[in-house]
Amino acid sequence: MTWFTAIRTRGVPLVALACLAVLLIVGVFVSIAHDRAMKAELAREAGAQADLLASAVSGALAFDDADAAQDYVDAVQVNPNVLAAAIYDEENRLVASYVRAGETIPSVAAPRPETTRFGDGRLYVVRPVTQGGQTLGTARLRLMDTPASQRFSRYAGMLLVLALAALLIAVLTLTQSALRRANRSLSARAAELAEANTRLQQEMVEREKAEEALRQSQKMEAIGRLTGGVAHDFNNLLMVVSSAVDLMQRSDDPGRRSALMDGMRQAVDRGSGLTRQLLAFSRQTPLRTAVIDVGEQIEAMRILLERSLREDIAVEIDVRRPLRPVEVDVGELELAILNLAVNARDAMPDGGRLSISVRPAGETVCIEVRDTGVGIPPDLIGRVFEPFFTTKEVGKGTGLGLSQVYGFARSSGGSVAVESPAGGGAMFSLCLPASEKALPVAAETPATAETADGVGHVLLVEDDDAVAAGVAQMLADLGYTYERVSTGDAALELVRGGGRFDLVLSDMVMPGALNGLGLATELRSLQPGVPVILTTGFSEAAATANKAGFRLLSKPYGLDELAAVLAGALTARDHAKVREPRTATDDLQA
Amino acid sequence: MSGRQAIAGVLAVLALLGEAGTARAQSLEYQIKANYLVRFAAFVEWPPSAFASAAAPLNLCVAGRDPFGQALDAAAAAQTAHGRRIALRRLGERDRTGGCHIVYLGRGAQPPENGAAVLVVSDSAVTTQRAMIHFVIATNRVRFHIDKTAAEQARLQISSRLLNLALDVRGRAR
Numbered sequence: 182m183t184w185f186t187a188i189r190t191r192g193v194p195l196v197a198l199a200c201l202a203v204l205l206i207v208g209v210f211v212s213i214a215h216d217r218a219m220k221a222e223l224a225r226e227a228g229a230q231a232d233l234l235a236s237a238v239s240g241a242l243a244f245d246d247a248d249a250a251q252d253y254v255d256a257v258q259v260n261p262n263v264l265a266a267a268i269y270d271e272e273n274r275l276v277a278s279y280v281r282a283g284e285t286i287p288s289v290a291a292p293r294p295e296t297t298r299f300g301d302g303r304l305y306v307v308r309p310v311t312q313g314g315q316t317l318g319t320a321r322l323r324l325m326d327t328p329a330s331q332r333f334s335r336y337a338g339m340l341l342v343l344a345l346a347a348l349l350i351a352v353l354t355l356t357q358s359a360l361r362r363a364n365r366s367l368s369a370r371a372a373e374l375a376e377a378n379t380r381l382q383q384e385m386v387e388r389e390k391a392e393e394a395l396r397q398s399q400k401m402e403a404i405g406r407l408t409g410g411v412a413h414d415f416n417n418l419l420m421v422v423s424s425a426v427d428l429m430q431r432s433d434d435p436g437r438r439s440a441l442m443d444g445m446r447q448a449v450d451r452g453s454g455l456t457r458q459l460l461a462f463s464r465q466t467p468l469r470t471a472v473i474d475v476g477e478q479i480e481a482m483r484i485l486l487e488r489s490l491r492e493d494i495a496v497e498i499d500v501r502r503p504l505r506p507v508e509v510d511v512g513e514l515e516l517a518i519l520n521l522a523v524n525a526r527d528a529m530p531d532g533g534r535l536s537i538s539v540r541p542a543g544e545t546v547c548i549e550v551r552d553t554g555v556g557i558p559p560d561l562i563g564r565v566f567e568p569f570f571t572t573k574e575v576g577k578g579t580g581l582g583l584s585q586v587y588g589f590a591r592s593s594g595g596s597v598a599v600e601s602p603a604g605g606g607a608m609f610s611l612c613l614p615a616s617e618k619a620l621p622v623a624a625e626t627p628a629t630a631e632t633a634d635g636v637g638h639v640l641l642v643e644d645d646d647a648v649a650a651g652v653a654q655m656l657a658d659l660g661y662t663y664e665r666v667s668t669g670d671a672a673l674e675l676v677r678g679g680g681r682f683d684l685v686l687s688d689m690v691m692p693g694a695l696n697g698l699g700l701a702t703e704l705r706s707l708q709p710g711v712p713v714i715l716t717t718g719f720s721e722a723a724a725t726a727n728k729a730g731f732r733l734l735s736k737p738y739g740l741d742e743l744a745a746v747l748a749g750a751l752t753a754r755d756h757a758k759v760r761e762p763r764t765a766t767d768d769l770q771a
Numbered sequence: 772m773s774g775r776q777a778i779a780g781v782l783a784v785l786a787l788l789g790e791a792g793t794a795r796a797q798s799l800e801y802q803i804k805a806n807y808l809v810r811f812a813a814f815v816e817w818p819p820s821a822f823a824s825a826a827a828p829l830n831l832c833v834a835g836r837d838p839f840g841q842a843l844d845a846a847a848a849a850q851t852a853h854g855r856r857i858a859l860r861r862l863g864e865r866d867r868t869g870g871c872h873i874v875y876l877g878r879g880a881q882p883p884e885n886g887a888a889v890l891v892v893s894d895s896a897v898t899t900q901r902a903m904i905h906f907v908i909a910t911n912r913v914r915f916h917i918d919k920t921a922a923e924q925a926r927l928q929i930s931s932r933l934l935n936l937a938l939d940v941r942g943r944a945r
Contacts (some may be wrong), residue, residue: 240932243810245803245912249936312932313813313852 231308235320239312250277265323407489414488421448476500493532501540505615520582521550528554545612557601634660637683641665669695689717712750805843812852814933821888828858832871835880
């Protein structure tokens, strides 16, 4: 049965095999039945002919008329199948006969009853000749039986049809099984594909995360490399403040003191501007493109660049207008500029000039960053954008800076090129495609609130005593009364204990179980009508607060800012009160 | 049946035997005629009224002088026709033919009266007066003439197979 299993494994279904078998069996049976019917018909015809002969010849046999008998026998020759015909008398002696060539008949026959017998390809028929009950002799015929080959050829047509049917079934079943196999493999492949797709998506998510992390680390690296410059700048600022304080202590001249305080104010503003930019820059932001004016963006980086590079490096920014807007990720653009700047700084160990120019170039806007540094050797210039390629000492750079520039240019649909003339210096040009979109209308900056005397009781939550003292002084100066606690837990306890405040001003990052955001959330459900203002110097905490929908005041802030935010919050509360009278539920909660 | 001898064409041989064989030849001739008489019974149909009962034998009578002797007894022995036993009756010259179905008219016999269902056989060796069947010798063989009209008058049906073998048939529609 190996053939059977072989066929089965090829996928020919049992039903098809059964059909084939049934067809063949039926075919064979039909053939056999037909063959039998043919033989029976032949025998019947031969018998009829012999009967006819026996009946016709009875008179001739009875009355010894051999001639007449011969006439009857000769008449039988008309049938071409008759090989021999003979009439024997009662004593089985031959009376008349007809014999075709190649056949012999005995002159005295063996006595036989009525017979119809097939044998060795012939049909023997013996019929007694009787008349009126008298037996007169026998009439015998010998006929050619249809040869097997002839019979077979008669069935050849049918066999051909059967063979075709079998072939058809075989082809159909094979086709079907092939189709089924193909379907199976197709669905398997589809499943594999789906799996691969899932894997790919997972990988994409992971890759996105990795890229996010990379971007962040690139930013942090850039900032880290700026640290020296920033620290130096801060030293200068502190120097200004420190000297001014000393001088103020020595001087009673109000004009001089005022001038010194102005200088201090400027130094503090500059410092806070720098830290604000650094914090904003280092904030982890998702990739989000915006339509911007590159010139404005780079102008806005001026302080950061001027302050964070070394003193011996002059920074020039030149923006040629008109400029078309570009659609890029702002954080990435800033990082790219910073990376180029840091790269230029490192190329100028003995000082020099960093010039950034922004100019339109056809359908693009190009940013060219030039330095007067050592330049890039020709054999390395092709590799500067490769990740981790660096010529710097270990610890001085990871080699990711310029590769970020390259990646940013590519992902923005732009290009970046580098030139380094033999005389030294290098020029990086970053070209970004111009966008057809219009610049977003700048949000109207709210008019600075009048610094009017405030009225209200403020809960101040601040863990740092020095900061708390400063802020308390400012609140008192603005006309507010206040109560200070140093943790969120203490603040919540106070409010639960029945303390009523018009406003809560809370630091975000504090020791204790409850931070500023948690406190604000609790208070919002406890006293929905009381506005909460969160303050922080951490950019990430600020982003979270914004997301949660709380008012935010970024540290460091001045008196004017504090006054404006407090006044705005209280005004909004009053408006809400007028528009939406407090409900019974609110009363219960209160 | 072993006692019966039917030999076709044997008279041609007998002609060569000369005087010495005449007696034997004559005996052979009557053997054949005796045979034929018995066989006629198979080729002729009688009306049912001709028989007293279904089991009644078919009577073969020899009127006048009997030329057959034992040959007829041998030919008729255990022979049947139409399911009836064939019984021999030798009538002699004066006996009536009543009850006979076949009558052979030997020398000195009178033909039976018209109208009876009796097959009357005459012999050219005895008379030239032809009855329903009349034996003759033609080309050294025993042949016969048939008078169909007479047979039909006697309400006898003679098989066409027998008619076909007759030298001539009187009253046959051609």
